[in-house]
Amino acid sequence: MSARTLGPEERAGNAPAVDIVHGIRITDPYRWLEHGDSPEVHAWLDERDREFAMAARGWPMRQPLADDIRELVSADLWSPPVRRGRAVFATRRDRDAEHPRLVVFAGNGERTVFDPAVFDPGGTTTLDAWEPSPDGRYVAVQTSSGGTERGSLRVLATETGLPVEEPIWGVRYSHVAWLPGARGPVFYYVRRDNGDGRRGVWLHRVAAPRRDDVLVHACTAERTVPGVRLRRGRWLLISESHGTGHRNDLWLADLAECRADAPELTTIHSGIEVESEAEVGPDGMLYLRTTHGAPMRRVCRTAPDRCAPEHWEELVAEDPTATLDGFAVAGTAAxxxxxxTRTRLGISELTAHSGEGHLLRPIPLPGEGMVTRLESHEPAWARTGEARDHGERVGTAEHGGEITFCYADVATQQIVLTYLPGWPEPRRWPEPQAPPPTDHVRRETLTCRSADGTQVPITVFSLEGAPRSGPTILHAYGGFGRPRQFGFSATVLAWLRAGGRYAVAHVRGGGDGGRRWHVEGARRAKIRSVEDLIAAADELVAMGYCTRASLCLSGGSAGGLLVLAAAMLRPDVCGSVIASAPLTDMARFERLGLGAMWTREFGTVADPGDFAALLRYSPYHHALRHGGSDHPAILLTGFHGDTRTDAAHPRKMCAALREHGSGTRPVLLRYEHGVGHGARAVTRAIDLAADAHAFAAAQTGLLPADRTVGAGVVPSQQEER
Structure with missing residues (x-):
């Protein structure tokens, strides 16, 4: 990289850090804020905490929003069930609990296997992933603490919940693939770094010394994320995802024909710009959801011994107007x-197809919402390769397994649904209780014209009967090719119930228009994501949904980058901004958090063209260069344990805005220790959401008088995400 930092002899006293990048002098006066654990940074953060607390005391909507959010999340939440042997595993978050716990149904009812609140009474440990063994005797659980998402993998005995060996440390959302029980308690797992720089897939025998673990697949490319799955008790699938670029390599091995510790891998595809997910059906065929020849994805089929792309047979064709987000294969060999499942502008559609790809029927859903975690669950005889046990439940052995998925929409808390081949519609799991009152949410779709003439969709939510114009939050993400999906958010629903409006801009860089839509807003074209958001804001104002003063832009992570860039480039675009755990310093993003994994999305400072594009919208550098004296009111949030978007980003952005702005509008930093980018305790999540949206309410003019507390109505309507 053509970059260097000036040495001590080139700097005077406490002068800012200076980098020379491709011949350009880049001054960084707040480099010292990257050292998050230094006494100077702690003292600086203490000042920001006092400022935030003082400001928050003047936000009248803080407590009403917190109360409403807590009421909305007070429900028992389940994960999809996983059947192993005669046991059924699931996570359950009780309505008043801070974290979900792992439970098992076996014999005489429900029993807790692992409870993070018992494991860590301090509440900073989260259950990140879990996977039972094929016979249900063991379960591998992954936990992390303090929000770091870097934790440990423990094997517990299902009967007692006690560990049976020492933890495996240093995992991060590792895939775990158990081998059939006849081979003993053995599983594959993923480590991104084994302590000696080796990344890949490992084979581990429970209770054996860690030094005996076998590396069965080593990652050779830089910055790839390995994955592993075992299907039908014999088919080993190994993948490597290339950063966030929607490309992966994929291999297959038949463990019936080779040793588990030395699998003979056959390449499905490698070294091409294709992303695929593979599954083995009950007929022994390989099914793939893929972007090969289909930017919006299609489903193909091939024989395992002819798995290269030239042999693939298309079953379900690409839909050019909706992304194919997931698939599951079940049934019998015959x-x-x-x-x-497809997503069309945030709304999921679910359809059933025959093994030949013919449309059988649409699968009815509870409403207009989001389908996630669509997965087939093989019957035990298929997982272990043993003879079929005709004593198993009807619907697992005789029907070839079940399919489970989650559903949620703006007004419906997540529910679990199960489906068996041939059923006319899915069923709730577990048995449903009395449904909560329904809020009647209205959804509208608009379009706006971006700077280059592209038509960009906007979705607007409000409660039926809400006023035509008023306080509005405009959210955007626009990164990594991810389509927006409209599931349940107690925060959004509380905002709607308070009388506000919530809009989502489907900007480029996201995945709502498939791979093309992503590429047109990535790397050197990332500025288009910002221009799309600005156009969406302008459209909402022009259409009379809100005024500039009553509009708040909101985004997190890559979306936080987006809303800050829009506010820096067009300070008049809105009255306020919420940027949660944002990227801000795009000259240093590769050196902070997981930024080095994101060069396919944003480009790299090592490339002169990429670097020029990064500086064009980098919020931190705009704040340093232009001061931002007329910037909107800004709330930044940062999480000290964040290992994705390092908390140095919001710290440095806050300092730049405070020191280089006029101070006429507030710049606040809400900073938390003991949490990170991912899951957290419910109370801390409620506090964060209530603070952020109380800030938005104070800035946009949403007041307690505009709502009926707890009733979920606004004055102009009779009844009521």
Whole structure:
């Protein structure tokens, strides 16, 4: 990289850090704020905490929003069930609990296997992932603490919940693939770094010394993320995802024909710009959801011994107007059924297809919302390779397994649904209780014209009967090719119930228009994401949904980058901004958090063209260069344990805005220790959401008088995400 930092002899006293990048002098006066644990940074953060607390005391909507959010999340929440042997595993978050716990149904009812609140009474440990063994005797659980998402993998005995060996440390959302029980308690797992720089897939025998673990697949490319799955008790699938670029390499091995500790991997595809997910059906065929020849994805089929792309047979064609987000294969060898879920501007559609790809029927959903975690669950005889046990439940052995998925919409808390091939509609799991009152949410779709003439969709939510114009939050993400999906958010629903409006801009860089939509807002074209958001804000104002003063832009992570860039480039675009755990310093993003993994999304400072594009919208550098005296009111949030978007980003952005702005509008930093980018305790999540949206309410003019507390109505309507 053509960059260097000036040495001590080139700097005077406490002068800012200076980098020379491709011949350009880049001054960084707040480099010292990257050292998050230094006494100077702690003292600086103490000042920001006092400023935030003082400001928050003047926000009248803080407590009403917190109360409403807490009421909305007070429900028992389940994960999809996983059947192993005669046991059924699931996570359950009780309505008043801070974290979900792992439970098992076996014999005489429900029993807790692992409870993070018992494991860590301090409440900073989260259950990140879990996977039971094929016979249900063991379960591998992954936990992390303090929000770091870097933690440990423990094997517990299902009967007692006690560990049976020492933890495996240093995992991060590792895939775990257990081998059939006849081989003993053995599983594959993923480590991104084994302490000696080796990344890949490892084979581990429970209770054996860690030094005996076998590396069965080593990652050779830089910055790839390995994955592993075992299907039908014999088919080993190994993948490597290339950063966030929607490209992966994929391999297959038949463990019936080779040793588990030395699998003979056959390449499905490698070294090409394709992203695929593979599944093995009950007919022994390989099914793939893929971007090969289909930017919006299609489903193909091939024989495992002819798995290269030239042999693939298309079953479910690409829909150019909706992304194919997931698929699951179930049934029997003679009657395969494929479920496919697509997302069309945030709304999921679910359809059933025959093994030949013919549309059988649409699968009815509870409403207009989001389908996630669509997965097929093989019957025990398929997982272990043993003879079929005709004593198993109908619907697992005889029907070839079940399919489970989650559903949520703006007004419906997440529920779990199960489906068996041939059913006319899915069923709730577990048995449903009395449904909560329903809020009637209205959804509208608009379009706006971006700077280059592209038509960009906008979705607007409000409660039926809400006023035509008023306080509005405009949210955007626009990164990594991810389509926006409209699931349940107690925060959004509380905002709507308070009388506000919530809009989402489907900007480029996201995945709502497939790979093309992503590429047009990535790397050197990232500025288009910002221009799309600005156009969406202008459209909402022009259409009379809000005024500039009553509009708040909101985004997190890559979306936080987006809303800050828009506010720096067009300070008049809105009255306020919420940027949660944002990227801000795009000259240093590769050196902070997981930034080095994101060069396919944003480009790299090592490339002169990429670097020029990064500086064009980098919020931190705009704040340093232009001061931002007329910037909107800004709330930044930062999490000290964040290992994705390092908390140095919001710290430095706050300092730049405070020191270089006029101070006429507030710049606040809400900073938390003991949490990170991912999951957290419910109370801390409620506090964060209430603070952020109380700030938005104070800035946009949303007042307690505009709502009926707890009733979920606004004055102009009779009844009421």
């Amino acid at each position: 009657a395969v059924e494929i479920l496919v």
